[in-house]
Amino acid sequence: MTQDLHRQNLESHLQKRGLNDDWKKWVRTNVKAGCDKNGMFKIMFDEGFDYDLIKDALSFEPVIPLDQIINPLKKDGLSQIEEIETTSPITAFIPNAERVNVDGIEFYILEDFLNAEECEYIISKTIGCLRPSTLTADDEADKYFRTSNTCDLGLLDDDMVQEIDRRICAMIGIDPAHSETLQGQHYEVGQEFKAHTDFFEENELEEFGAENGQRSYTFMIYLNDVEKGGETSFTNIGQIVSPKQGRAVIWNSLHPDGSVNHNSLHHATPVEKGSKTVITKWFRTKNGLPVFSRDENENVPNYTRVGFEKDILTKPLYQKILDFYHQNLEKQFDETAAYDLVSNVEKKPNGSSLVQLPHSLNDEIHACLKPNLEVWSGIQLEPTQVYGIRVYHNGAVLKPHRDRVKTHIISAIINVDQDVNQDWPLMIEDNYCRRHNVILKPGEVVYYEGARLSHGRLEPLDGKRYANIFCHFKPLKP
Ligand SMILES: [Fe+2]
Ligand SMILES: [Fe+2]
Structure with missing residues (x-):
């Protein structure tokens, strides 16, 4: 042929x-x-x-x-869709966490998961609802085995508690349906929880795990620094973790095949000076294994700690964009492509329209943002797409979403122009699953990890218009 x-x-x-x-x-x-x-x-x-x-x-x-x-x-020049390397869904993927390199156990330490304000608030809530901590049948023989007090925080009708509960589930990537009620534990001087494992022993499994499965991950957060004592000692693997405000310790009590892992044995050692308050969340298995609910976007690695940062666009480029926008405002067309993402509470069919940019201006925007985004993300980048100028109309909302995993890894949004009665915040859920409202003024830009982080504009736009540019990059492969 x-x-x-x-x-x-x-x-x-x-x-x-x-x-x-x-x-x-x-x-x-x-x-x-x-x-x-x-x-x-x-x-x-x-x-x-x-x-x-x-x-x-x-x-x-x-x-x-x-x-x-x-x-x-x-x-x-690709004819196939390129795959960004993602982590395996068999284990948790916790941005910013240090995976402690110990044989035979999945074990992480995550600093600063909660800030001081959140910790102090939860301490006061926990202390306000304490009861003696319960023991399983095996522990009851020794009344000194677990001497702390517990609060069933998850049962409280409290916005911050519920928000932290949501964040813990989102961080580990397991649906809350496969978890237990969030608990707070408080230890005074001399109180401890002797060496134990969190999984249910075989004789307990029928009673405690028949309906909701075995315990898999424990997500524990220290809410305060302790003057002396109160460490968590993982005796079989020689790891001792000191309490530090906001620090989370996360481990899987099971082996990858779902069998119990005795290397997860741990001892909450007695507090010697001060007091200790922690919160604990236990996750359960389904069919014997943890069930991760995260989608492929959440497996994209994070390149920065928080995940977003505001900046100001250089004046000459901003002026150039603005001039083009004013000269071409009449050429905007109804943005059908965005119908599934941008809706309009005014029931108008068009939440937004689009002004296309010429290739030369696209290239200039990419070239201008690239060095800043490379410094910010710490990696070399390759330009992928400048979307154009999206003009949102009164009443528009942008559904929370994550961007395209192949090409929209490191992104920027530039506020080109607005005529609003009040600021129109962009919600970004950061790499600690904390939600922020980011306000951009015209000429300002936000850098963000677009594919990883959920973002959207939840409140209807109150004003005539809000025009912005989306600019995207992906990591340059060696
Ligand atoms: Fe424990
Ligand atoms: Fe987006």
Whole structure:
């Protein structure tokens, strides 16, 4: 077969082919992540899929001529979707945590999970509702085995407690349905919890674990520094962890196959001076193993501690963008691509519209932001996409979402222009699962880990318009 004939056959095959399972998954994932359907359409078209087939698969038809849509992957010369390396879903993935390198146990230490204000608040709540800590049947023979007091924090109708509970579940990536009520424990001088394991022994499993499974992970947080004593000693693996305000210790009491791990034996040693308050959350198994609920975006590694930072755009570039925006405001078109992400409480069909940027300005924005984002993220970056200027209209809301895992790893949003009655915050959930409201003024920019972190604008826009640019990068592979 000549090369030309071979190519023609291949092309006709590509044009006729349907979507295989990988492509169906790709469509589902990217639509769910709120990716721009124009870009998706272009990628699939360039891959050789039939126009009508793509239209059906995406339930969408571009309003822009196809030759004017930039293929988000074109710069790479890639014909296949590139995979960003992600962590295995068999273990937890806890951003910023140090995985302690000890044989035979999954064990992490995470500093500063809670701040001082959160810790002090939870201490006062815990002390306000104490009861003697309970013992399992095996411990009861020794009344000095566990001498602390407990508060069932999770039962309190308290916003901060509920928020911390939510954050713990989100950090470990397990649905709260597979967890126990959040507890606080308080130890005065001389009080301790002798060496024990958190998993249920075989004789306890039927009573405590029949319905909700065995205990898997323990997520424990020290709420205060202790003057003396109160360490948690993991006797079988020689690890001693000192109490420090906000520090979390997280371990799995089970082996990867679901069998109990005796290396998780630990002793809350007696407090010698001061007092100690901790909170503890236990997670349960389903069918004998932990059930992680995180999606593939949450397996993208974090590159910064918090995950976002505000900055100011250089004046000449901002002026250039602003001039272009004012000259082309009339050319904005209804942004059908964003319908599943941007909605409008005023029941208007269009929550937003788009002003496309010329390639030269896209390149300039990428070039200007790249050095700052490289310093911020600590990695070398490759530009992937500048989306254009999205103009939100009165009443618009942006659904919380995570960006495309292939290309939108390190991102920036520039506030181009606004006419608002009140600030319109961007909610970003950081790498500690703490939610922030970020306010950008015109000319300001926020850097953020777009694929990892959930973000959105939850309150309807109160004003005439809010115009911003999205600019995306991915790590440059060595
Ligand atoms: Fe324990
Ligand atoms: Fe986004």
